[in-house]
Amino acid sequence: MINSVIFDLDGTLLNSLDDLADSTNYTLRTAGYPERTRDEVRRFVGNGIYKLIERAVPTGTDKAEIDKCFDIFCRNYKKNMANKTKPYPGITDMLKTLYENGFKLAIVTNKADFAAQELCGEMFGDYVKTVVGSVKERRNKPYPDNVLFAMDKMGAEKSETVYVGDSEVDVETAKNSGLSVIAVLWGYRDIDVLKKAGAEKTAKNAEELKNILLNLRSILWRDLMRVITGIARGRKLVTLEGEEVVRPTTDRVKEAMFSIIQFDIPGKSVLDLFAGSGQLGIEALSRGAEKAVFVDKSAEAFSVVKQNLKTCGLSDKATVINSDSFGFLRSTAEKFDIILIDPPYSRQMAETALSLVDGVLKDGGIVMCETDYREDLPEEVGDIKKFKEYKYSKTKLTTYKK
Helix, strand or coil: CCCEEEECCECCCEECHHHHHHHHHHHHHHHCCCCCCHHHHHHHCCCCHHHHHHHHCCCCCCHHHHHHHHHHHHHHHHHHCCCCCEECCCHHHHHHHHHHCCCEEEEEEEEEHHHHHHHHHHHHCCCCCEEEEECCCCCCCCCCHHHHHHHHHHCCCHHHEEEEECCHHHHHHHHHHCCEEEEECCCCCCHHHHHHHCCCEEECCHHHHHHHHHHHCCCCCCCCEECCCCCCCCCEECCCCCHHHCCCCCHHHHHHHHHHHHHHCCCCEEEEECCCCCHHHHHHHHCCCCEEEEEECCHHHHHHHHHHHHHHCCHHHEEEEECCHHHHHHHCCCCEEEEEECCCCCCCHHHHHHHHHCCCEEEEEEEEEEEECCCCCCCEECCEEEEEEEEECCEEEEEEEC
């Protein structure tokens, strides 16, 4: 479910266009340049103040002159940024409702950090505790730097976070950060621009956005899971519904798992047992595994894995088998370099699977087990010996080597 939301600021939460336009035209007048219309300024915003000035001055203006205009703008805007700026209708009530419902809220903006901190503290400080503006130490949106910085401050996981913005820059930022995005239609870009950029979910007003976010808290992770990195980076994965599959591997655990084995993956063969949606084997293929075999007894899982492989363009590297994982281990003659075991928790199924993998794992191979943190696995099984254990909240990762 979704429990964290990262908002863009200008055009999403705040209608700041008039103050931005006023300071832009003050700057242009002071520098002796023609003024811009409000609609022109609307099209110029989205990539930070420097880009706004760069776009507003006449074409061909040299960098030294742009720098001078930027300084003029900053001095003027710092004194006048709250003259006409105010939240869009319903925004403050929406943030209050989300905060009271336990959402973690953050704002990430390309606006200068001094302005972001002052405006957000004054208008949203009761509900939004993490505000990240533009600073020299981190790259601006659409790079993911500030979003990832905010998530770290919030203690948020990618799979539990959604990004909300009003521009094509925001859509690209969400993609680069591995997040789902909701595009709002009251801001500085038209719906055609947002759709062309790849926005799939949109909200017409703050009330609709609030309801979308509240509903996301109660659904499973369907349509929200993504491949973290590699050739299929950012591709959405469909997952399953039902008692045995409501616990997909979280992004934090998946990132930890693959950071442990990342250098062992390229060119190797992978077996994904209890595959579910296939997200672990697909992540391995995306990171360079030569091939992967996915095994799950569920007919729905069989179909979903095939769908996800097709979405990621990885079908030619995969075999999907609709079979009980234990039965597959007992019958297969194939051997693998890496075996991923992620059964339903609290059923002691990982230990049973471990007892059967010795003959299926190549010499020098690796087994990675994901289990409930309370489940203890044996130190060795046949020629397979426990290497390390890692705990992440209520999840334990156990690695074995042969």
